[in-house]
Amino acid sequence: MSLDDIPLPPGAAREGGPTTNWSALFHAYGTATDTAEVLAGPLEAAGDHLWSAILHQGSVWPATPPVLSSVAGRLAEAPLLGLRFVRDVASSVRFGDGAEELRAEVAAAPTREWTAAYVAADEDEQVDLWSDDDGTGDLVLAAAALDCWDLLPELVDPVAAFLDDPDERVRTCAWATVTRLLDHPAAAAAHGPHLLPRLTRAAGAAGSVEERAALVMDLGDLGGDPAAFLADPSPLVRCAAATTRPLADDPAAHAELLAAARTPTAFDALSDLPRFGGGPARWTLVAVLCDRVRDLSRLHEPALAALPHAFRLAPCPDLGPYLKAHFPTGLPEHPTPEQASLARELAARDDLWSPVNGNRRITLAQLGLPVDRETWWAVG
Structure with missing residues (x-):
């Protein structure tokens, strides 16, 4: 295999289609030739592969960027699965201002040579490459993360197409996903000015408590003002608003957090929301409360x-x-x-x-x- 066979960055082959040379890429379990077979089938059947091999315990791999692009282009096939995958990848590659410094470090390292050796090796030799690694392998993974990061602005429009979906679960997941995509400065600059007012209106018009709570937290993530929702009739929505960053120093928000933490499992009614990753929502409540309120006389009853x-x-x-x-x-x-x-x-x-x-x-x-x-x- 020559270095020219290795798409780092994926460039024209990142769509994950027939032009992608999967044998020149690898995921968490080795060379990514099996990924082509998975993507050739229905997207709804690809979940195990996506969250084990392609996004493994929050880590991305050289095979992740073309898969991310492919999934984003197929969201209509399995919207919930696809949106969650896009969101989880976006959550794993949040660089902010550190992207360019890392990009320079990657560019100076022999990442293509390391990748060529890795995909040509057998399983034992691959283990040895990681064991003997001088840091180049980590930079190969960093290059993959940067490729994913660079894709995020392009994914906003495909995801935003589902913001008005008739299925509440899809709408909620789409807003959660687009919120993560807007962590990218270019995505925020291009799409934030019209999406933030739209999200504010959607949160106010949401019919169910779960959707309203989800949109309020997304609103806070985007820097909007969720203060009005501290007066919502639902204690779940009030607590959701209280967890947001814009209300970190708000005494009324602290009071809502303290009230909710006295019966913490009640907040678990929101645990199915994408942002909680399958864990109980109360864990977020406890973490936010203990970070913001330091008075033991107030924390004691929740403890x-x-x-x-x-x-x-x-x-x-x-x-x-x-x-x-x-x-x-x-x-x-x-x-x-x-x-x-x-x-x-x-x-x-x-x-x-x-x-x-x-x-x-x-x-x-x-x-x-x-x-x-x-x-x-x-x-x-």
Whole structure:
């Protein structure tokens, strides 16, 4: 294989069509020849390949740019799947002002030679290439990410075609996707001036609580003003508005976050929205609340409400932020009433102290907190 066979950047072959030389590209599991077969079939059947090989745990690969372009051109076949894939890729390549510096570093590295060696190697040799890598392999992946980044402005129009889809789920996903695409300065400059007012109107006219909440959060992501939605009849919409960046210092938004966090699973009614990636929406609520409100007298009741959900993952997104807020430097010798109360309530829950619960040990250790129950009893 010659270097001329390797489309880095994909350029004319990035549409993912018959001109793409898939044997000169690779994904998370090796050379991308199987990708051609997947794309030749129905898009709705490609999900496993897209989120395992092409976008692997949030990482993009040399095969990702032509696949991204191909999926964007086929959105009508499977709108929800296609829009989510475009959004997830866009979320993985958010460079901002750092793109040009990285581009110069990529241009100075032997990325084409490294890629040629990689796609020509067998599986064991490919492992060795990564093991012996001097950083060139990482720059190959960076080049792929930059190719995806450069594609984002071109994808706004195909995605925007679904903003008025009759299916609410498709509309919601399309707005979430276009919001991520507008992270690219060129996309924002070209499309932001007309999409932001359109999003504001759509949020005000949305019929369901779920769609309204989703659009309000998208509005905040685009720098719009979601303050009016703090008066929405739905507590879910009020809380959604309160999580947005423009309201980070708003006392009324803080009050909504605190009220919602006292019954955190209620916010999980929004968990199916694309922005939460399949995780419970309450994790976003907890993270935002603990980032913005530092007064333990106000955080304490929400922290106690999180205890029934603690240590199901590590690090624990339900309780971990509260523990960090209450005990930023470890367990204190002279605890405040809030610290003593949380320690006592944590120690009192038998369900959190199973000897086989590794999530508890990992979470506490990462926070610099003791992993034995007796120490927590002593504080409380």
